Amino acid sequence: MRNGFFADCPLTRLSRDFDLFASESVSADPALTAELDQHAAAVRDSILADRVEVTRxxxxxxxxxxxxxCRERGWDSSSVEYDWETLRVLAICRMAKEYGFVR
Incomplete structure (x- = not known):
């Protein structure tokens, strides 16, 4: 196992769920892929705005x-559709994989 990899990291758990939950529908839908790209860019911009590098x-x-x-606002992810919050979480999981923070 490489240095800095945590098998119980929240990114690892969510990324596993991402693979089960969305991998087929994301790859088959260009519009969804574009939305995830926009969410990932917003996350990256937010992190960089704090003058911090994007790290695990x-x-x-x-x-x-x-x-x-999300919890404070009472968000519930039980919807069949991809709501804004779900898209943001999926984008974070995809970023974690792209940056090599999870496998």
Missing amino acids: RSLVHYLQGFIDG
């Missing part, structure tokens, strides 16, 4: 803050 730690920190905010 900064992405986990962003994810935890985002999920906390």
Whole structure:
């Protein structure tokens, strides 16, 4: 296992769920892929605006803050459709894979 890889990291758990939940529908839908790209860019811009590099730690920190905010607003992800919050979480998971933070 490479240095810095945590098997129990929230990004790892969510990325596994991402593969099960959305991998087929995302690859088959260009519009959904474009939306995820926009969400990923917004996440990246938010992290960089804090003058922090995009690292596993900064992405986990962003994810935890985002999920906390969703919970405070009473967000429920039981919808069949991809709502804004679900798209943001899926984009974070995709970023984690693209940056090599998870396998």
